[in-house]
Amino acid sequence: MADHQAVEQHTLPPNPEKATLEGRNKYLGFWFFLGGETVLFGSLFGTYLGLRDGVVDGPGPSDLFHLDLVFIMTMILLTSSLTSVFAVINMKRGNYKGLLMWMWATVLLGVAFLGFEIYEFYEYYHLGLGFTTSAFASSFYTLVGTHGAHVAFGVSWITVLLIRYRKSGLTLTNAPKFYTAVLYWHFIDVVWVFIFTVVYLLGIGG
C-alpha cells in the first residue's frame, strides 16, 4: 500500500485515543467489556459472601488476614492508578517520553502488588488454608486469585505495549491501545477497592 500512503503529517488532537473511528470503537467496546466484567466480579463477590462462613475445620478470615499487609497492597495499587492517570495526561500533552515513563512506573507497582499477593497466598497456605480446605477457602482464592490474574494480565499487556512502541512516538494507532490499557488498570483498582473492603476489612471487623 506504500503507493497510496500519504506524506501529510498529523497534528496532535486533544483526545488522540478517540481521533479515529477505530479508536472510538475500541474505547466504547472496551468500556462495555468492563461493564460485563462488573457482573463477572459481582458473581465472584456474591459467591464469596454466600460462602464465607463455611470455614468448617479450617482457618477463618480473622485467623488469617493482617491489615498491615493489605494496607500496603492497597496503597501500591492506588498509587499505580495515579501513575497511569499521569501517563494519560502526558499522552494528551504529546509528551511521549512522559507517557512511557509513567506507564513503566505503573508496571513496576503492579509487579510489586503481585509479589505481595503471592507472598500472602503462600503464607495462608502454610497456615492451613489450602484451595480445597473449605468453601470459604475455595471462594476466597477464586475471588482474589481472579483479581490477581487480571493484574498479571494487565502487567503483561502494558509491558508488551511499552516494548513494542518504545521508539514509535505517539500515533493514532497506539494512543487508543495505551488508553484502553489504562482503563483496564483503573478497573483492576476499582475491583480491589471492593476486595479490601468486603473481603479483608469485613473479614476482620464483621
Next chain:
Amino acid sequence: MSSHVDPSAPLQGKPSKSTERKLKNEMRTQLISFVFMIFITSMAFLSIASDAVPSGFAIPFILILASVQVILQLYFFMHMNAKGTGWVNVMIWSGLFVAALTVATLMLLIGVVKY
C-alpha cells in the same frame, strides 16, 4: 490517486493553549482526588483496626467509603464525567445494577434463611 491517512505516523506538534490549560487543571484535580482517596482508605482501615469504633458503625461506614472511592475512580480517573460518555454510563451502571442484584441474591436467597 487519492491520499490515505497513515495511522502509524507519529503525531506532531503541541496541544493548543486551551488544552494545555485544561490538562494543567486536570492534573490538579487528579492529585486532589488521589489525596482524598488515600485519606478515606486510611479512614476505612483505621475504623476497623481501632477498638474504639463499634462494628455497628464501622461496617456501613467502610461500605460507604468504598462506594465513594469507586465513584471517584470512575468519574475522575476514568473520565466517565466527560462529554460523549452517555453509553458508557448506561453500560457501567447496568453492570453495577446486575452485579448488585447478584451479590444480594447470593447473600440472602441461598436457602439458609427463608425470606
Next chain:
Amino acid sequence: MSYEKAQSKNVIWDWLTTVDHKKIGIMYLAGGAFFFALGGLEAILMRIQLMFPEFTFVQAQTFNELLTMHGTTMIFLAAMPLLFGFMNFIIPLQIGARDVAFPFLNALGFWLFLFGGILLNVSWFVGGAPDAGWTAYVPLSSESPGHGLDYYVLGLQIGGAGTLIGGINFLVTIINMRAPGMSMMRMPLFTWSSFVASMLILFAFPALTIGLLLLMLERLFGATYFAVDFGGNVIIWQHLFWIFGHPEVYILILPAFGIFSEVLATFAKKRLFGYSAMVFATLIIGFLGFMVWAHHMFTVGMGPVANAIFAVATMAIAVPTGIKIFNWLLTLWGGRIQFTTANLFALGFLPSFVMGGVTGVMLATSAANYQFHDTYFVVAHFHYVIIGGVVFGLFSGTFYWWPKMFGYRLNETLGKWFFWLFLIGFHLTFFVQHFLGLMGMPRRVASYLPGQGLDSMNFISTMGAFLMTVAFILLLVCIFVSTKNRTNVADPWDGRTLEWTTPTPVPEYNFAQTPLVRELDAYWHEKYEGDGKMKAAEPLEDIHMPNGTILPVVMSLGLVVAAFGLIYLVHPLTIVGFAITFGAMFVRSIKEDHGYHIPVEAIKRDKEEG
C-alpha cells in the same frame, strides 16, 4: 496486503481467514444449521424412546445424555448462532455500514463458537456425553462420573466467550457505525431488538462464565463451593445459572421479535404500527428479563416473600409482550397482506407464541408452580415459546433474507408445504404435552409405565415430531431445488429498509457510497417520496477494508488444545494450548495491520456491471 492480492485468494483460505461480516454471517448460519439438525436428531431419538411405555429403544443413561445434549445444542449451538448469522449479515446493511466495528473479533467470535460446539460434541465419542441436563444442577453435575460434564463446562466456556465478543461487537457497531441520518429512533426493529439482546448478552454471560469456572474448579481441582460437607452451598449454582439462563431466553426471542416486525410490516405493505412503543417494549422486556430468574427456582425454598416478588415480576413481562402482540395485529389491520412463506411463519407465530405466553403466566403463579414444576407442562411451555417464537422467527427470516444472502429465491410452493407440515407437527408434538404434564408425567425421565393414561398422548407427540422432521427435510430439499430462481433478488419483496438497496450479491464494501437516511423505513421513503434511490452521504472514494487473518482460528484452536489438557489433567498440553492462544494474541497486538483500500476505479467498475 494490496487490493489485487486480496482479490486472488484460494477459496478455502479465504473463508478461513475472512473478516467480512457477510461471510461470517453465512458461516454462523451453516454451523448453526448443522447443530440444529444434530439437536433435532437427538430429539427424535428421545421421542422414539417415549413412543411406547417401557420402550427400550435407548438406555436410560443414553436418554440422559440425549436430553442434556438436545437442550445444550439447541440453545447454545443452534438458536443463538443462527440468530447471530442473521444479525451479522443484516445489521450492518440495515444501518448503512460497511462492516461491523470489530471485524477481527467478529471472526474470533465465530471460531470460538464453532470450536466450542465441536469440543462439546467430541464427548459422544470418548466415553459419553454430559448427562446432568442442560442446566447441569449441582451436585448431580459436580459428582457426575466420567468426562462428559468436563466437556460441557469447557465447551460452553469457549463458546460463551465467542458469544460475549459477538455481543460487544454488535453494541459498538450499532452505536458508532450508523449512516448519517440513521438516528437510534430510525433504526429498523431487527437492529433495535438485536441491540437489546446484545446488552443482555453483555450482562448475562459473565454470570455463566463464573458458574462454569466454579464447576470446572470443583470437578477438576477439588474446590468445595458446592460441597455441603465443606461448608458449600448448592443453590449458588442455580442462581448463577439462571441469572444467565433467564436473560438467555430473551436473548433468543428478542431478535426473533425483530424479524417478525420486519416481515409483518413488509408483507402488510404498511409501516409498523407503534414503532416507538415497540422499541420501548423491547427495552422493558430486556430490563425485566434480569429481574425474574428465580421463577425457575420456586421450589428450592427461598421463602414466600422472595417467591411472591419473582412471581409478580414475571407476570409483569406479559404487559410489554402484550403491547408487541397488539402492535403486530394492528400492523396487519387494513394492510394488503401477502401470504408468502416468510409471512406465514410470522402469522403462525402470533397464536402459537401467545399460547406459550399464557402457560408462562400460569407457571409464574408460584403456588401452582409447585404442581407444574419438572413436569411435561414445563416442557410444553418452553417449546411453545422457543419453537413458536424463535424457530418460527428463524424460518421466517430464512425465507425473507435468503435472496439477499444467497442470490436466489426459495421456492414458495415447497416453502408453504414446509410451513404447514411444520406448524401441524409442532402443535401435534407439544400441545398434548401440556396434558401429560398436568397428569403428572415428569420431564427428563427415560420411560413411563403403561395403563396410566399416558400412552396415546405420548404416541401422538412422537408422530408430531416425525412430521416436523419431514418438514425440515422438505426445507433442505427446497434449498437445493430453488437454486435457479436467480431473477429479482435484489429487492424481491418491495422492501422498506436499507439492506434491500444493496446490489445482490452484496459487494464486500456493502455500499459504494454511504446512504443518507431521511426517515424511518429509509428505502420505502425514497421509493414513495423520492426517486426510489438512496441519496449518497459522501462522494465516491477509495474504500478502506480490513485484511483477512488466520489468527482467530489459531486462537480458538489453542483454547481447544488447552481444554483437552484440562479435561484429562495433562498440564503440559494445557500450557501448550494457552501458549498458542496468547501467542496469537501477542502477534495480533504487536503487528499493526491497517488493511487496504479498494481503488475507486474498481468500485465504478462494479457499479457498471451491477
